[in-house]
Amino acid sequence: AQSVAQPEDQVNVAEGNPLTVKCTYSVSGNPYLFWYVQYPNRGLQFLLKYITGDNLVKGSYGFEAEFNKSQTSFHLKKPSALVSDSALYFCAVRDLGSSNTGKLIFGQGTTLQVKP
Amino acid sequence: NAGVTQTPKFRVLKTGQSMTLLCAQDMNHEYMYWYRQDPGMGLRLIHYSVGEGTTAKGEVPDGYNVSRLKKQNFLLGLESAAPSQTSVYFCASMAGGFIGNQPQHFGDGTRLSIL
Numbered sequence: 001a002q003s004v005a006q007p008e009d010q011v012n013v014a015e016g017n018p019l020t021v022k023c024t025y026s027v028s029g030n031p032y033l034f035w036y037v038q039y040p041n042r043g044l045q046f047l048l049k050y051i052t053g054d055n056l057v058k059g060s061y062g063f064e065a066e067f068n069k070s071q072t073s074f075h076l077k078k079p080s081a082l083v084s085d086s087a088l089y090f091c092a093v094r095d096l097g098s099s100n101t102g103k104l105i106f107g108q109g110t111t112l113q114v115k116p
Numbered sequence: 117n118a119g120v121t122q123t124p125k126f127r128v129l130k131t132g133q134s135m136t137l138l139c140a141q142d143m144n145h146e147y148m149y150w151y152r153q154d155p156g157m158g159l160r161l162i163h164y165s166v167g168e169g170t171t172a173k174g175e176v177p178d179g180y181n182v183s184r185l186k187k188q189n190f191l192l193g194l195e196s197a198a199p200s201q202t203s204v205y206f207c208a209s210m211a212g213g214f215i216g217n218q219p220q221h222f223g224d225g226t227r228l229s230i231l
Contacts, residue, residue: 032216043120043206043222044159051217090158094216101166102147102215103174108158 002027004093006107013081013114021076021110023091032094033074034104035065039087050074061085081114088112118142122207122223129197129230137192137226139207146212148190149220150174150182152203159206165190167212197230204228 003026013019025031032051036044048059055067065076076089089110095103120141129135139148146167151159161174163182171182179201181193190209194201204227208220 034219036222041224043224044208044220046219046221049217049219096216100215101164101172102210102218102220103149103161103164104220106159108156 002093002095002097002105004091004105004107006089006091006110008110009108010111010113013112015083015114015116016080019078019081019085019112019114021089021091021112023074023076023107025072025074025091025093027093027096029096031074032096033065033067034092034094035059035063035074035076036090036092037061037087038090038109044090047076081112083114083116086112086114120207120209120221120223122205122226124226125224126227127229129194129228131197131199131230133197135194135197137194137205137207137228139190139192139209139223141188141190141207141209141221143209143211143221144187145209145221146187147210147215147220148184149208149210150180150190150192151206151208152176153206153225154203162192162205199230202228202230 034049035047050067058064091107092104123138149164150162160176165184168187183191204225207223210220
C-alpha cells in the first residue's frame with residue numbers, strides 16, 4: 001500500500017536559520033510527490049511537486065525539496081526561515097493504485113514554528 | 117480569480133439536522149474532492165468526482181452524500197448530522213489531462229460543529 005510519513009509533529013527553528021521538514025514515502029513505481037502549506041483558517045496551498053528529472057525541486061516562497069530515491073524521502077527545505085513561514089506543512093503522494101482518480105495520500109502534517 | 121469557493125464558512129448544527137455544503141470552482145477542472153480535517157489525522161478523503169455526473173466513495177464516506185450535477189459544483193450533504201462529524205471540511209479541484217503531475221487546488225474550508 002502507498003503511504004506517506006512525516007516523522008515530526010513539530011519543527012522549531014530560529015528566524016534566519018535553515019529549515020527542514022521531513023517526509024518519507026512508500027509507493028510501487030515512480031512517485032509523484034507534493035508539498036502543501038496551510039496557514040491558520042485557510043485551505044492548503046500548493047508549494048511544489050516532484051515528477052521526474054532534477055532531484056532538487058524549487059517552489060513558491062523560496063522553498064525547495066530534495067528527492068532521494070534510495071532513502072525514499074522528499075524533504076522540504078528553505079535556506080533562511082522567516083517568522084511568516086510558521087504554518088502547517090503537508091507532504092502528499094499521488095495514489096497511482098487508483099488509476100485516473102487523481103487521489104492524493106497525505107501525511108499527518110508538520111507544524112513549523114519559526115521564532116524571531 | 118476566485119479559484120475554489122466553499123460556502124458556508126462556518127455552521128453550527130444540532131444532532132440529527134441535515135445540511136449541504138457547496139463547493140464551486142471557476143477553473144473548469146474535471147476532478148473534485150471533499151476532505152475532512154481533524155486534529156492529528158491529516159486530511160481524509162470523503163468522496164470525489166472524476167467528472168460531471170460522476171461520484172465515488174473515498175476513505176470515510178459513511179454519513180455523507182455528494183452530487184456533481186454541474187462541472188463547476190460539488191455538493192456534500194450530511195443526511196443526519198452526528199457529533200462525530202464535527203470537523204473542518206475542505207473541497208479541492210484538479211485539472212484533467214495527464215493527472216500524474218497535477219496539483220489539487222483547495223478552498224478555505226467550512227468549519228462545522230455538531231452539538
